Amino acid sequence: MESITLTADLEALAKISAFITEAAESCGLDERATWQVQLAVDEAATNIIQHAYDSDAPGDMTLGWRCEGNQFIVTIRDHGRSFDPENVPTPDLQSPLEERQVGGLGIYLITRLMDEVRFDFHPQQGNVLTMTKYIDSGQRNDIVLIPVEGRVDAVTAPQLNRLVHEQISTGARYVLLDLSDVAFLSSSGLRTLLLIRKELMMLGGELRLAAMQPQVHEVFTLTGFTQVFAIHATADEARSAFGQGRA
Amino acid sequence: MEISHRRLNRVDVVTISGRIDAATAAGVKQQIESLFAEGRYRIVLDLVRLEYISSPGLRVLIEARKRAREWKITDLEGGDIRIANLPPKIKEVFDLTGFTNLFELYGDTVEAVGSF
Numbered sequence: 001m002e003s004i005t006l007t008a009d010l011e012a013l014a015k016i017s018a019f020i021t022e023a024a025e026s027c028g029l030d031e032r033a034t035w036q037v038q039l040a041v042d043e044a045a046t047n048i049i050q051h052a053y054d055s056d057a058p059g060d061m062t063l064g065w066r067c068e069g070n071q072f073i074v075t076i077r078d079h080g081r082s083f084d085p086e087n088v089p090t091p092d093l094q095s096p097l098e099e100r101q102v103g104g105l106g107i108y109l110i111t112r113l114m115d116e117v118r119f120d121f122h123p124q125q126g127n128v129l130t131m132t133k134y135i136d137s138g139q140r141n142d143i144v145l146i147p148v149e150g151r152v153d154a155v156t157a158p159q160l161n162r163l164v165h166e167q168i169s170t171g172a173r174y175v176l177l178d179l180s181d182v183a184f185l186s187s188s189g190l191r192t193l194l195l196i197r198k199e200l201m202m203l204g205g206e207l208r209l210a211a212m213q214p215q216v217h218e219v220f221t222l223t224g225f226t227q228v229f230a231i232h233a234t235a236d237e238a239r240s241a242f243g244q245g246r247a
Numbered sequence: 248m249e250i251s252h253r254r255l256n257r258v259d260v261v262t263i264s265g266r267i268d269a270a271t272a273a274g275v276k277q278q279i280e281s282l283f284a285e286g287r288y289r290i291v292l293d294l295v296r297l298e299y300i301s302s303p304g305l306r307v308l309i310e311a312r313k314r315a316r317e318w319k320i321t322d323l324e325g326g327d328i329r330i331a332n333l334p335p336k337i338k339e340v341f342d343l344t345g346f347t348n349l350f351e352l353y354g355d356t357v358e359a360v361g362s363f
Contacts, residue, residue, distance in 0.1 A: 093345030
């Protein structure tokens with residue numbers, strides 16, 4: 001967890017914005033998500049500056065962040081008046097101009113811009129606001145991973161073909177074959193893979209092969225098929241390559 | 248944040264660049280109120296270089312538009328604050344907060360000025 005502590009005054013806003021923007025980018029958030037986090041954090045800090053402390057005696061606020069898996073987590077702590085989100089008015093998003101009320105927009109924006117928001121009050125730590133943004137990895141979520149085992153030859157290739165076609169018939173278009181447990185692959189096996197690849201391409205899908213053992217990889221090298229198939233060192237690498245072209 | 252101002256015959260064009268947040272919203276408010284004080288209630292806000300707006304900025308805009316519209320020459324003609332060149336990110340904040348329907352939005356300043 002990295003953090004900064006600042007005096008809760010309006011001059012802190014620009015610093016907070018720069019700090020959190022750099023943090024979000026280093027955590028892998030794209031431009032739009034970074035901007036959403038920036039706005040949510042700014043709204044939260046503004047609330048603390050304007051409501052937690054008396055303006056003539058501002059206290060501290062501490063902003064921290066960490067990346068955890070596919071989450072970017074921000075915490076903001078202050079030691080001012082205890083904050084209860086229940087006391088914030090429901091924002092008015094509908095009324096015509098003349099009747100429009102503008103209270104509660106800050107909290108509302110925070111909840112819309114972040115994926116998880118939690119307000120806690122601890123007697124020692126004060127107010128703790130925890131906000132989480134999910135990081136969109138850009139990875140397709142419709143990839144079908146099929147582990148293949150043993151020998152792929154004239155006898156077993158039709159079984160592999162059947163297995164893949166069961167998936168295609170139920171809608172699979174992005175197929176990943178994990179070949180880490182394949183010890184041998186014959187020319188019949190290669191032919192089957194070529195047919196599967198062609199079929200998936202015609203359906204707008206992709207076939208990717210991952211984690212070949214060296215002796216299997218050699219079959220592809222010798223036949224020149226390394227140029228034809230999308231071959232990846234690991235299944236994870238293959239997963240992130242789907243939808244990125246060059247299949 | 249930076250504000251520049253251009254006076255036309257009937258309309259004032261105020262260009263706001265950079266960030267409108269809690270620290271800078273007061274500056275926007277001040278600029279608009281100084282126009283009101285001169286009896287100038289027809290204002291176009293050119294937001295083409297606005298990078299950022301948070302809720303204190305939205306509050307200033309809505310209150311300013313309410314004030315401008317209270318000034319009337321006839322039932323059909325009077326003051327208003329109209330917006331030109333709203334950038335996509337700022338438009339998203341307007342959409343989220345239900346502000347899109349509260350303002351008349353124009354594609355450029357010529358169009359916005361001509362609407363008065």
